[in-house]
Amino acid sequence: MKITSLPTPCVLVDQHRVERNIDRMQGAAxxxxxxxxPHAKTHKSLDIALTQVGRGAVGICCAKLGEAEVFADRIGDIRLPYPLQPVNAERVFALLDRTRVSFIVDHLEVARGWSGVIRGxxxxxxxxxxVDVGxxxxxxxxxxxxxxxxVARVADLPGIRFRGLLSHAGHAYG
Structure with a gap:
């Protein structure tokens, strides 16, 4: 098949380059x-995420609950590095039935809300x-x-397993 005969839009991936980049990042870590x-927001591909995990990544990050729902049956550990509101509890609980999930909080009232929903x-x-780093x-x-x-108050809330701090210095790229 010639590239000019492919229906568009379509995604073309250089598999060797993807694997080389995954290996390079895993090696650096x-x-x-x-x-x-790694964050899945760039590729949004289950195949690439499985390759990342298969080559040593401990899990993936997803930008949205919907993305996590797509990956949940095949990826064993998903982090949502964005604030989630307790109104999303049913979706989070459904994810927890399929995979390990973690997320962040940055307001005490939201953390307390989660604690109440989780305990219930x-x-x-x-x-x-x-943690805001810039x-x-x-x-x-x-x-x-x-x-x-x-941090201590969040860690003491019932139903919450405090796993640490998370930061992202996105302005440090390049």
């Missing part, structure tokens, strides 16, 4: 002594506190008065 959890359902959820889109200010107390 391992050389630094860190675990790699007799569940537990893995939660991280998002973009001021979400996350707590690490220099603000009460930042450490905020």
């Amino acid at each position: 391992e050389a630094s002594g860190v675990r790699l959890r 359902a007799g569940r537990e959820v893995d939660v991280l506190v998002k 973009f001021h889109r979400c996350g707590i200010d690490p220099d603000a008065a009460g930042a450490a107390e905020f």
Whole structure:
């Protein structure tokens, strides 16, 4: 088949280049002594995510619940590094029935809301506190008065399994 005969739009992927890039990133993570959890928002491909996990990634990140729902049956650990509201509890619980899920909080009232919903359902959820490292889109200010107390209060909430801090320095690319 010639490339000019393909129906459009279509996606063409250089599989060798994808695998080389995955191996390069996995190798860099391992050389630094860190675990790699790539974001699926760029490729949105189950095949690529499976390749990433198969080559050493501990899981993936998804930008939205809908993306996580697509990956949930085949990827064993999904992180949503964005704030979720408790109104999404049923969808999160449905995901938890299919895979391991974690998400972030950055407001105490939202964390308390999650705690109430989680307790009411007799569940537990893995939660991280998002730390703002420069973009001021979400996350707590690490220099603000009460930042450490905020983290401690979230960690003490029933139903929440505090898993640590999460930050993303997207402005550091390039």
